[in-house]
Amino acid sequence: MPESATQQVLDVRAGLAHALGAAQSALDTARDRHLAAVERRNRVAAAAEAQKVRLAVERDTRLRDIDHQHHDDLAALAGAAADAGRRGAPGAAGAPWSSWAPTPGVGAAEVRVGRLLLPYEGEVPALVPLLDRGHVVVRGDAAASDEVVAGLLLRALGTTAPGTVRLTGYDPEQLGGGLAGFAGLATAGVLTFAGPGALGALLDELVDHVRRINETVLAGEHPSLGALADATGRRPEPWRVAVLLGGGHGDELSRKERGHLDRLLRTGAACGVHLVLRGVAVPQPPAGVEVIDAARDGTARLSGCGDLPVRLDEGPPPALVTATSRRIAEQVAAGPRPVALDTLLPDEEWREHSATGLSAPLGDGPHGTPVTVTLSDYPPHALIAGPSGTGKTNLIYAWIGALAARYSPAELAFYLLDFKEGVSFARFAPGRRDPSWLPHVRLVGVNVNTDREFGLALLRFLGAELRRRADAAKRHEVTNLAELRAEDPDGHWPRIVAVVDEFQVLLAGRDALAAEAVDLLEDLARRGRSQGIHLILASQDVSGIEALWGRPALVAQFSLRIALPRARRVLAETNPAADALPRFHAVVNADSGALEANRVVRVPAAGDREQWSALQHRLWRRRPPELSAPRLFDGDVVPRLADSPDFARLAPAPTVPAPVVLLGETIDVAARSARTVLRRAPGRNLAVLGTRVDEACAVLGTAARALAAQYPPGAARFSVACLDPDATAAVDALRPHLPEDSGWYGPDSVGWLLDDAAEAADADLAAVRPHFLFLYAVDAAPGGARTAERLRRILRQGPERRIHVLGWWRGAALLRETLGGQGSRTDAIGAWVALDVHGSELAPYYPGAGAPVWYPRPWRALHFDRSVHRGAEVIIPYGAP
Ligand SMILES: Nc1ncnc2c1ncn2[C@@H]1O[C@H](COP(=O)(O)OP(=O)(O)OP(=O)(O)O)[C@@H](O)[C@H]1O
Numbered sequence: 011m012p013e014s015a016t017q018q019v020l021d022v023r024a025g026l027a028h029a030l031g032a033a034q035s036a037l038d039t040a041r042d043r044h045l046a047a048v049e050r051r052n053r054v055a056a057a058a059e060a061q062k063v064r065l066a067v068e069r070d071t072r073l074r075d076i077d078h079q080h081h082d083d084l085a086a087l088a089g090a091a092a093d094a095g096r097r098g099a100p101g102a103a104g105a106p107w108s109s110w111a112p113t114p115g116v117g118a119a120e121v122r123v124g125r126l127l128l129p130y131e132g133e134v135p136a137l138v139p140l141l142d143r144g145h146v147v148v149r150g151d152a153a154a155s156d157e158v159v160a161g162l163l164l165r166a167l168g169t170t171a172p173g174t175v176r177l178t179g180y181d182p183e184q185l186g187g188g189l190a191g192f193a194g195l196a197t198a199g200v201l202t203f204a205g206p207g208a209l210g211a212l213l214d215e216l217v218d219h220v221r222r223i224n225e226t227v228l229a230g231e232h233p234s235l236g237a238l239a240d241a242t243g244r245r246p247e248p249w250r251v252a253v254l255l256g257g258g259h260g261d262e263l264s265r266k267e268r269g270h271l272d273r274l275l276r277t278g279a280a281c282g283v284h285l286v287l288r289g290v291a292v293p294q295p296p297a298g299v300e301v302i303d304a305a306r307d308g309t310a311r312l313s314g315c316g317d318l319p320v321r322l323d324e325g326p327p328p329a330l331v332t333a334t335s336r337r338i339a340e341q342v343a344a345g346p347r348p349v350a351l352d353t354l355l356p357d358e359e360w361r362e363h364s365a366t367g368l369s370a371p372l373g374d375g376p377h378g379t380p381v382t383v384t385l386s387d388y389p390p391h392a393l394i395a396g397p398s399g400t401g402k403t404n405l406i407y408a409w410i411g412a413l414a415a416r417y418s419p420a421e422l423a424f425y426l427l428d429f430k431e432g433v434s435f436a437r438f439a440p441g442r443r444d445p446s447w448l449p450h451v452r453l454v455g456v457n458v459n460t461d462r463e464f465g466l467a468l469l470r471f472l473g474a475e476l477r478r479r480a481d482a483a484k485r486h487e488v489t490n491l492a493e494l495r496a497e498d499p500d501g502h503w504p505r506i507v508a509v510v511d512e513f514q515v516l517l518a519g520r521d522a523l524a525a526e527a528v529d530l531l532e533d534l535a536r537r538g539r540s541q542g543i544h545l546i547l548a549s550q551d552v553s554g555i556e557a558l559w560g561r562p563a564l565v566a567q568f569s570l571r572i573a574l575p576r577a578r579r580v581l582a583e584t585n586p587a588a589d590a591l592p593r594f595h596a597v598v599n600a601d602s603g604a605l606e607a608n609r610v611v612r613v614p615a616a617g618d619r620e621q622w623s624a625l626q627h628r629l630w631r632r633r634p635p636e637l638s639a640p641r642l643f644d645g646d647v648v649p650r651l652a653d654s655p656d657f658a659r660l661a662p663a664p665t666v667p668a669p670v671v672l673l674g675e676t677i678d679v680a681a682r683s684a685r686t687v688l689r690r691a692p693g694r695n696l697a698v699l700g701t702r703v704d705e706a707c708a709v710l711g712t713a714a715r716a717l718a719a720q721y722p723p724g725a726a727r728f729s730v731a732c733l734d735p736d737a738t739a740a741v742d743a744l745r746p747h748l749p750e751d752s753g754w755y756g757p758d759s760v761g762w763l764l765d766d767a768a769e770a771a772d773a774d775l776a777a778v779r780p781h782f783l784f785l786y787a788v789d790a791a792p793g794g795a796r797t798a799e800r801l802r803r804i805l806r807q808g809p810e811r812r813i814h815v816l817g818w819w820r821g822a823a824l825l826r827e828t829l830g831g832q833g834s835r836t837d838a839i840g841a842w843v844a845l846d847v848h849g850s851e852l853a854p855y856y857p858g859a860g861a862p863v864w865y866p867r868p869w870r871a872l873h874f875d876r877s878v879h880r881g882a883e884v885i886i887p888y889g890a891p
Pocket residue numbers: 347348349396397398399400401402403404405550594595612613614615616617618
């Protein structure tokens with residue numbers, strides 16, 4: 011056993027040991043597995059953790075990306091909206107008040123009222139459509155609404171040309187106080203108010219206005235005024251913005267008014283009629299009406315901005331409103347900016363023919379189309395009226411320019427006379443600064459207001475031309491200018507246009523001159539039409555011209571009527587069109603002023619010298635070489651003997667049967683010299699009468715120089731006696747112009763001269779050579795009755811014997827004394843020149859019962875020569891050579 015037991019023990023031990031070992035091994039294995047599993051689990055757990063972190067990061071990144079994208083999209087949208095806002099409301103339509111200034115003509119489609127409240131740092135303006143687009147209804151908080159209305163109006167005014175937006179305010183609650191800042195506009199008519207009871211009338215008027223625009227302006231051709239303006243570049247009618255500030259009571263409008271209001275809200279915008287309503291309920295605003303709901307906190311909802319809240323701008327600073335209103339009113343009062351003269355000029359100059367008439371545009375009509383004016387058989391003559399400063403002269407310039415550019419001088423000739431103070435037509439004649447002239451102009455008369463004779467001279471000249479044309483027509487057996495030109499193609503038959511500005515001066519007064527002028531006018535007006543002679547008479551006020559209205563037949567010939575703003579009576583009595591004309595506009599009416607024939611024309615500025623001279627120089631350079639400069643008659647200029655064509659023609663001749671004495675310039679179209687002929691015949695003496703030394707010396711000096719120019723040396727005897735010290739200088743100045751052997755006498759020596767001449771006058775035979783005695787201040791000759799007796803003998807008998815007195819008496823009565831006193835014969839004085847002597851004093855030297863009409867005026871004289879004159883003529887003494 012022991013052995014076995016031991017063995018057994020050993021076996022058991024071995025078995026145990028084995029089992030232990032196995033167990034140990036299993037344990038180890040198990041442990042290892044456990045460890046591995048733990049490790050694996052740890053790894054998995056760690057991986058799971060990392061994944062979670064990654065996911066979170068990923069999610070955050072994605073969320074951030076989405077945020078950015080969202081933000082960018084929003085910014086892009088808001089930026090685009092802001093851009094669109096700036097484009098839609100440029101300049102004064104959108105600028106902040108701090109830097110606001112009017113930007114007329116930017117053509118804003120919308121105006122800014124505030125900004126959208128967006129989570130975006132840039133600013134997106136909130137805009138509302140107004141001019142040409144729609145209407146605005148403001149509701150809610152009263153103060154905020156007032157500010158919105160003020161802002162809207164100021165922006166509308168600031169984006170348009172002054173005067174092109176007309177406001178009407180209806181403010182029954184505050185009686186205009188709601189628009190107080192804009193009151194300055196009222197002075198220029200840009201803002202008018204409808205009184206508390208006048209809403210109905212205002213709406214009636216606006217509805218009528220819309221109807222008129224639709225019928226007469228749009229006339230089915232354009233859908234709206236805005237479209238018409240886009241198509242033509244011109245806007246014929248202003249915008250009318252009616253601001254109705256109600257009290258917020260729903261019952262304010264009658265049914266009719268409500269109907270009108272609805273109509274205007276629907277149809278007004280196309281016709282430029284816009285409503286800005288505050289406190290006037292509009293239950294169902296139609297499309298095109300923007301509704302602004304203003305809250306007390308300065309936010310608002312705009313119907314055009316959906317749900318986006320809006321922060322309203324503050325109202326414009328009151329000082330800005332008043333200053334802008336004042337400036338706009340000033341600009342409106344000053345009138346529109348002028349159009350350029352060039353708009354009247356043709357593409358090619360001098361292409362037209364005047365055989366049947368003269369047509370030229372005078373400016374443009376309301377739709378921008380030129381308004382053409384024609385002078386022809388009908389209408390033949392024009393009457394223009396415009397109070398001072400309304401542009402009458404400018405209109406005449408424009409007309410002359412438009413005609414002169416179309417017709418060559420062979421087709422058209424102008425005779426221009428201006429009775430106004432000043433020299434408005436002088437620009438057409440060569441001057442000191444500008445030698446050019448308008449080639450068509452044949453005569454320019456300026457500063458003729460005291461020389462009505464010049465107007466008469468023009469009419470006489472035209473009368474003679476009329477006869478010449480009528481004779482030519484008879485010869486060619488034709489009846490009018492067109493036929494004459496066809497029959498006589500080589501003849502020079504331009505149409506004549508005679509313009510007389512301020513013609514009432516010519517016709518004023520009830521004297522012989524006015525009577526003759528009216529007769530001539532009537533004849534010219536009646537017969538001139540067929541002979542191509544057209545009259546344009548212009549006046550500040552034709553209504554006062556009795557000479558015209560007493561002759562309806564004369565007035566009827568002037569069927570072309572042109573009225574400038576506020577001109578009276580030139581149109582028909584029932585035609586008030588001139589009253590409402592804007593500045594620089596005219597009503598042209600080719601049917602004697604009948605209402606239906608009115609055409610309104612905007613006249614371009616032709617007064618500007620630069621624009622004018624460009625045209626005149628161009629035409630002047632093209633003038634035919636044979637054309638002479640026009641005759642310039644300037645009543646303020648003293649003519650010079652050296653310039654006298656008649657003086658230039660005088661030359662020494664072997665025999666001089668009819669010695670010519672020149673005296674001064676006549677007032678006529680041809681610049682003739684007044685003359686008297688000292689034939690060998692009784693009475694051929696000349697008396698100059700009056701106290702004015704310079705003029706008397708000028709007349710005698712001219713006479714002496716003219717006579718001297720006709721004789722070779724020694725062929726005539728010249729004796730000069732100076733008996734008034736004031737005449738010494740003039741007499742001395744004459745010396746170089748008279749022959750060397752002339753005799754010069756003073757108070758001490760004049761007796762010898764008179765003795766000698768009286769003796770020769772008594773002689774049986776005439777002197778071999780003529781003797782001319784120039785006696786300055788005859789009445790001052792010493793010697794009393796003896797001198798007078800000798801003088802009488804010389805005056806009575808001298809001319810028969812070639813002894814002629816050219817004497818200056820310092821009064822008509824003094825001459826009478828020389829002749830033998832009251833009742834004595836005066837026929838020894840065959841010709842006289844009166845200076846400051848009244849017409850009545852001249853009666854003894856004037857044939858017939860009456861006396862000549864003569865009111866002395868500076869540097870003018872009245873000349874009468876009983877051998878040739880029916881009546882006396884006014885002359886202008888020649889001045890310094
Ligand atoms: N169409 C126009 N556009 C711009 N300016 C004008 C126009 N017409 C006239 N004017 C300006 O208005 C002023 C007065 O014009 P104008 O001398 O022609 O008037 P008038 O009626 O002849 O006045 P008056 O009889 O006192 O001379 C001038 O300065 C002239 O340049």
